[in-house]
Amino acid sequence: MTFNSGRRDSFKKMILGGAAMGSLASFDFKEKGAPALKGNINHGVCAWSMRPLSLEELCAQIKSVGVGAIDLISPANWELLKKYDIHCSMCNGAELGIVDGFNDPKFHAQLEKNYLELIPLVQKAGYKNVIAFSGNRRGMDDETGMKNCEIGIKKILSQAEKHGVIITMELLNSRVDHKDYMCDKSAWGIELCKRIGSENFKLLFDIYHMQIDEGDIIRTIRNNHQYFGHYHTAGNPGRNDLDESQEINYPPIMQAIVDTGFKGYVSHEFIPKGQDKIAALGHAVQVCDV
Numbered sequence: 001m002t003f004n005s006g007r008r009d010s011f012k013k014m015i016l017g018g019a020a021m022g023s024l025a026s027f028d029f030k031e032k033g034a035p036a037l038k039g040n041i042n043h044g045v046c047a048w049s050m051r052p053l054s055l056e057e058l059c060a061q062i063k064s065v066g067v068g069a070i071d072l073i074s075p076a077n078w079e080l081l082k083k084y085d086i087h088c089s090m091c092n093g094a095e096l097g098i099v100d101g102f103n104d105p106k107f108h109a110q111l112e113k114n115y116l117e118l119i120p121l122v123q124k125a126g127y128k129n130v131i132a133f134s135g136n137r138r139g140m141d142d143e144t145g146m147k148n149c150e151i152g153i154k155k156i157l158s159q160a161e162k163h164g165v166i167i168t169m170e171l172l173n174s175r176v177d178h179k180d181y182m183c184d185k186s187a188w189g190i191e192l193c194k195r196i197g198s199e200n201f202k203l204l205f206d207i208y209h210m211q212i213d214e215g216d217i218i219r220t221i222r223n224n225h226q227y228f229g230h231y232h233t234a235g236n237p238g239r240n241d242l243d244e245s246q247e248i249n250y251p252p253i254m255q256a257i258v259d260t261g262f263k264g265y266v267s268h269e270f271i272p273k274g275q276d277k278i279a280a281l282g283h284a285v286q287v288c289d290v
Contacts, residue, residue, distance in 0.1 A: 037066045037289050040258045044069035044089040044267030046232070050277045059084035065282030066289075071232075071267045075118070078125050089265040090129045090168065090204070090230060094118040098172065101135025102152035103145035103182050115156040115167070123163035129230055129264075130160075131204070132169045134183035145182045150195050160200040168229050170204040173212040177239075184213050186220050193227040202229030208269070211236045211248055218256045225260035233284065234270035241273055242284045254290045 045067050047055050055077055058070065063086075070086055074093035081088055094114035100107050115130070122130055134149055153167060160167050169192070174184035183189050189203045205228040207217055214220075221228065235246030242250055257266065266288060272280035 035286065037285070040290060041254060041288055042069065042089075042263070042265045043067045043285050043288070044071050044087075044265040045281055046071045046267055046269040048072065049234075049269050049271050050281065053277050056080060056084075059086050061278045062086070062281065065278060066285045067268075067281060069265050069267065071265075071269070072131065075121050075125070078127075087265075088125070088127045089267055090131055091118070091122050091125075091127050092131045095131055095133055098133045098178060098181065099136040101133040101182075102149040102169075103135045103140060104138070105148055105152070107135070108148075108152040108155065111152060112155045116159050119156070119159045119163050119165045122165050128164065129166050129168050132167050133172075134169060134181065136178075136180040137182050138180065140182070142182065142188060146188065146192055146195070149183075149192055153196055153201060157196065157198055157200060161198060165200065166229050167201045168204045169201070170232075171206055171210055173209040175212050177209070177212075184209075186210060186214065186224065190224050190227050203227050204230045204232065206232040206234075206269070207248065207250075207253060208232065208234035208236050208239060217248075217253055221253070221256045221260065225257075225262065228262075230264055231257060231262075231266040232269040233266060233288065234268070239269075239271055241270055241280050242268075242287045250287050251290055254288045258290060 043066055045062060047058055047070050050058055059081060068087055069089035070081060071090040072092045073081060073088045078088060096107055096111060102111060118130060134145065137145065156167065169183055169189060171183055171186060171189050172178045172181045174181045186205065193201060193203060210220070211217060233242060233250065235242050236248055237246065240246065268281060268284045270284065274280055
């Protein structure tokens, strides 16, 4: 996908009241305030990608650019989020990491213990989503891994259903960032959702990762949105800003998400190239405001 001049001009009109997509400094959020949002997308952010900002610095600033939630926060930091009235849109703390997941039975006992302890805490805090990972293949075939994931997840499923918590397995690319990761294609994750057969198990559809491993993002969302409980963004290649130097056309993708009736969170997980992380985040929010 390339940006021709007509398309670039139309993007510029859409973003930041005419400011160019590629120029984050062209709109001063601190002095002028963020433009009013349409309210069709609930925006979150992943704290790790905004470093070196601390979690408290992030909490104190993100509302100014239209972001009301932070992903991948464990119970130890929930009170800090509540202090700033920031929602935890994706909880963590039960997983063993990306590479050691539900596809290997040797991790099931520890994962079961961790999730059964975390799930009630998530409900008590007023949150809903908990991250999970398939784990790496390590020579395992996809069918065996899927069967193992089904067995392991079903051990915690009744607890999730009881407490209204959604176990959310992330789709990650295995070409660039997470070599050997098993849940690297939407079709594999969707089949796992069908086998588990519960509204309390869904996928985190990471647009950046799925652009790398399979593309065809809008069609996949339209045809399979019932299995996607959460979304992530980032520019590709490079996992940087949502600007015109990358290939993903975010506004129509966001429109496709809105058209499905999705009411959850779209969280930005890109690594800003510039020094002003909040301006970069605000720019991404505007790109995705449809």
